Amino acid sequence: MKFREIGWNGFLLEIPEDMRLAAEGGNFNSGYLRCEMEGLLLEVKWDALNQKKTKPLAEIANSFVKDTRKTLEKKSKKKIDLKVKKLDNIFISSHSAYSILLETMPGLKEPIHIWNCEKSKRVVILHFVSSLPEKENESVIRYMVNSFKCHLERDSIPWIALNLRFSIPSSFLLADRKIAVGRTYLTFEDRKFSTFTESIKSLTIEYFSMANLVFSDTYKKIEEWFQSKYWNDLKKRHKNITFEAAETKRIIRHNVLHKYGMKKSGLLTKRTMLCENFTWYCSKSNRIYSVTYTSSIGSPFFFKRKLNEEEDKKIIQEFLATLKCHP
Ligand SMILES: [Zn+2]
Numbered sequence: 001m002k003f004r005e006i007g008w009n010g011f012l013l014e015i016p017e018d019m020r021l022a023a024e025g026g027n028f029n030s031g032y033l034r035c036e037m038e039g040l041l042l043e044v045k046w047d048a049l050n051q052k053k054t055k056p057l058a059e060i061a062n063s064f065v066k067d068t069r070k071t072l073e074k075k076s077k078k079k080i081d082l083k084v085k086k087l088d089n090i091f092i093s094s095h096s097a098y099s100i101l102l103e104t105m106p107g108l109k110e111p112i113h114i115w116n117c118e119k120s121k122r123v124v125i126l127h128f129v130s131s132l133p134e135k136e137n138e139s140v141i142r143y144m145v146n147s148f149k150c151h152l153e154r155d156s157i158p159w160i161a162l163n164l165r166f167s168i169p170s171s172f173l174l175a176d177r178k179i180a181v182g183r184t185y186l187t188f189e190d191r192k193f194s195t196f197t198e199s200i201k202s203l204t205i206e207y208f209s210m211a212n213l214v215f216s217d218t219y220k221k222i223e224e225w226f227q228s229k230y231w232n233d234l235k236k237r238h239k240n241i242t243f244e245a246a247e248t249k250r251i252i253r254h255n256v257l258h259k260y261g262m263k264k265s266g267l268l269t270k271r272t273m274l275c276e277n278f279t280w281y282c283s284k285s286n287r288i289y290s291v292t293y294t295s296s297i298g299s300p301f302f303f304k305r306k307l308n309e310e311e312d313k314k315i316i317q318e319f320l321a322t323l324k325c326h327p
């Protein structure tokens, strides 16, 4: 079986090539991820780790089993007797994991591993449901478990999914998303507050699939596409977004339309916002990509404020340097 990488909310692992991202929610601190293929399901659930009062892993396992039983009983409307077997603890990403094997149905194997990751400050539950043949089942799951990383020795987080990869600073949390046929976007936010200032940085990566069919008359004229198909939408989602200048650049091996601008607004609370957008057609994936970055700082009128433009430039440059929009 062939495997490929997936990176999501600070987790990095290898999954079978046929496995697809089926559901996800939350952000780095707390959330879930589900990947599926015929005969195999992978579910990752995580929550903030309370380092002062860590729960025993056995207790977390018990409530997981209880919740599973409840859900199944609700579905089937009858009492269910779940078989639970304690497995030997194993090491995952250098942590000792508490492991059990659940049997909800004959022939269905559900290994569950639970551990605390002090480095990413999360409790992680890794849950497999498999009806693969015995031999294959064991080797495939072992491969995935061995590849699993819950903390990374770097400040940026790799996102690898949806035939796309990039890295962003760990202070950017997934704040909004839409994953759909035809159109997908992920929005990350980094919010910092202090007594007199409020800094909000936002990065959105969005793509439109099958661009040569859906936008047959504009996909090769990206400026026209931006104005007629995208601009109104972008304005609705990003209040105060402004662009003053545009140029086409050769970056990430594509001709990229780069728009940028700066907006000042407000009377009592003054706000300065830097806006950047990068839009291009990628023929290899047949997608139109649009990346929007805004960075704003707000403070009372009497307080001196200044955007750290160098920092913003660095964030964008590093993001673009790691971005791969096609396989
Ligand atoms: Zn870890």
Ligand SMILES: [Zn+2]
Pocket (backbone or CB within 6 Å): 254, 282, 283, 284, 285, 324, 325, 326
């Ligand atoms: Zn590309």
